[in-house]
Amino acid sequence: MKLHITEKALNEFVMPAGKKKDVIFDQEVTGFAVNVTHKGCMSYVIVFRDVAGKQRQEKLAGVGEVSANAARAMAKTRLADLAQLKGSSVGGRRKLCPTMDEFFFSCFLPAVKNKSKSYGTHASIYRNHVQPVFGAKRLDEIDGHDIVAFNTLLREKRVADGRWKMQANQSLADGTVKRILILVRHIFNEAIRDKTNTLTENPTHALQLTTTRKVKGRFLTREQLSALLTAAGESENKSLADILRVMGSTGLRRENVLAMQWAWLDDARGTLTVPLRLIRRKKASCSTLRRACWHCCVSAGSMSQGHGYFRTPKQGNRTAPAATLG
DSSP states (O other): OEEOOOHHHHHHOOOOTTOSEEEEEESSSTTEEEEEETTOOEEEEEEEEOTTSOEEEEEEEEBTTBOHHHHHHHHHHHHHHHHHHHTSOTTOOOOOOOBHHHHIIIIIHHHHHHHOSTHHHHHHHIIIIIHHHHTTSBGGGOOHHHHHHHHHHHHHOBGGGGTOGGGTTOBOOHHHHHHHHHHHHHHHHHHHHOTTSOOOOOGGGGSOOOOOOOOOSOOOOHHHHHHHHHHHHTSSOTTHHHHHHHHHHHOOOHHHHHTOOGGGEETTTTEEEEOGGGOTTOSOEEEEOOHHHHHHHHHHOOOBTTBOOOOOTTTOOOOOOOOOOO
16 A cells, blocks of 8 residues: 555554555655554565566664654665666666576477477476476576586486486486587577577586597407408408508598599598598598508509499409509
């Protein structure tokens, strides 16, 4: 209710039946009020909204400790200070950023559905790892320290929260942690692009996402490699030893070596370049060949409609063109 707050008006005030507490707002100064309890306790307060737009109360003094006029003057001063801190009028509200849950399910996920088939994976990663930590927080309340702490939490997190007996003591793999953080970064990038939000910075930039490659496989000793090449030289496939030499020198996969074409070889530079469409990791591969490997490629190659390849018993004997490494 509203009335002109004076000592007389407060003394005549009667608490409405059934109420335990009431707030009397002043007709003269917006934000100045009196809190009244069912026990008759009264105090002068100011009611305002903070920077996030949430309504707050601040007690000034008890009724009887200062006069109503003095309390009104105190309220004017305090409200002016708060307005100056906010950089706007006390009655104005700053537009709120949505919570991460609100933005993810109402904006981010629908957009991903239109662009990619992996929206189901995004939703699963979000619900299992991101939502329990950031779901209820507003996007502008999450800072770099929160992201660093989240990264630490993920690296200590057990697979399936320890529910799987076979992996009860295993923590999330580095690749899984990176994938989760990439999703969080993607969410913030989309929120920044959305002009309806007030977000301007991506807090995930506090972390530098790196790739840790764990090489798996068997490494041959010199003796084992020599024995392998000797056995390959005795094979029915006379090109097998050369195929193994090229694979060992360049690191190419078997299917790439068997699909080699003359256009891939650069005589002037002494390099072998595999087209991007044939590489699984979708990164261009250009290898500088050693002299012995280069002569191996040329001597093992053959001409067939402008294409070069290694001979196999089924392909028969064909003559390779003469070429040298400059």
